[in-house]
Amino acid sequence: MSPGYDYLNLLVIEDNEGDFVLVSEAIEEIFPSCSIDRAPTFESASTKRIQDYHLVLLDLTLPDKSGEELIKEILRLAGKVPVVVLTGYVDRNFAIKSIALGMSDYLVKDEIHPDILSRSIVYSIERKKVFNRLEQSELRYRELFHLSPLPMWVYDQDSLRFLDVNEAAIQSYGYSRSEFLSMTIADIRPEQERKKMYEAVEEGKAIPGLRSAGTFLHTKKNGQLITVEISSNRISFDGVPAKLVLANDVTQKKAYIRTVEQQNRRLRDIAWVQSHVVRAPLARLMGLVNLLEIELSDLPAEKKELLNHIVFSADELDDVIKDINEKSQNIDMPEKNN
The missing domain is CATH 1.10.287 (Helix Hairpins)
Incomplete structure (x- = not known):
């Protein structure tokens, strides 16, 4: 069992009973004390209080609704509850699109393994917690920022210099806090990725609010390359226009x-x-x-x-x-x- 998750209340929106059983068994192997409810259709899901669940696992093809329309409706009902997509295909383009629409993660049904599912559930819940709290109040930023289990940092929108980093970033990338604060965000990119990064930075200046910037290559202090999904949001850091960034390492995925x-x-x-x-x-x-x-x-x-x-x-x-x-x-x- 993952520490800190003694009990989880989950909703699986899945019309195929066989797929529901497989997913449930994988969840219960890691979280034996969890409660799992099933909704076989969008209509039955819409009658539930989704806000009472810790996380929703959503099949993209239901008898009464599917695809992008289904995603938008479930996200509207879920509010601050994270939603993870269950898909039958390794459709990278649509998976990225679903995350841009607000999904927390995507998993391929036929390849679900308890460890992968556990990691996705924990990361999705924690990631959603972070952004929900940021939306509630910037006054609580520092506590949430430094307690996040995922690497996060703040950088100056003009100079691109790091203004703050959390402990997860320090542990993940291998740089000390003082080293980070003497660097720019270009310094953790390989040379061939920097043009893509500058273009993303310029594009992000025109987009207010929470933004999924896409997937990038980053370089750790030891030279190791990792693949990360970047999400960002504008904030004011000590009066300086800045960006708050969350980096999710998806190298293994x-x-x-x-x-x-x-x-x-x-x-x-x-x-x-x-x-x-x-x-x-x-x-x-x-x-x-x-x-x-x-x-x-x-x-x-x-x-x-x-x-x-x-x-x-x-x-x-x-x-x-x-x-x-x-x-x-x-x-x-x-x-x-x-």
């Missing part, structure tokens, strides 16, 4: 998705090769059977029945190969997200 994509490619290649290798002798067999039907048209009825069984079996095998071909072409292959 990105590597995991790449592994799934590679497995999908290999599976599609194997299915294609195997189906075409089998099809050639099958085509010859079906041709020979057709010739036998013509040449042996005067066979006794019982022997014709045997020949018919051969024809039926060959046709059945042909259908199986076609099905393999079709399914191999439908394996989801997300586009690269640059």
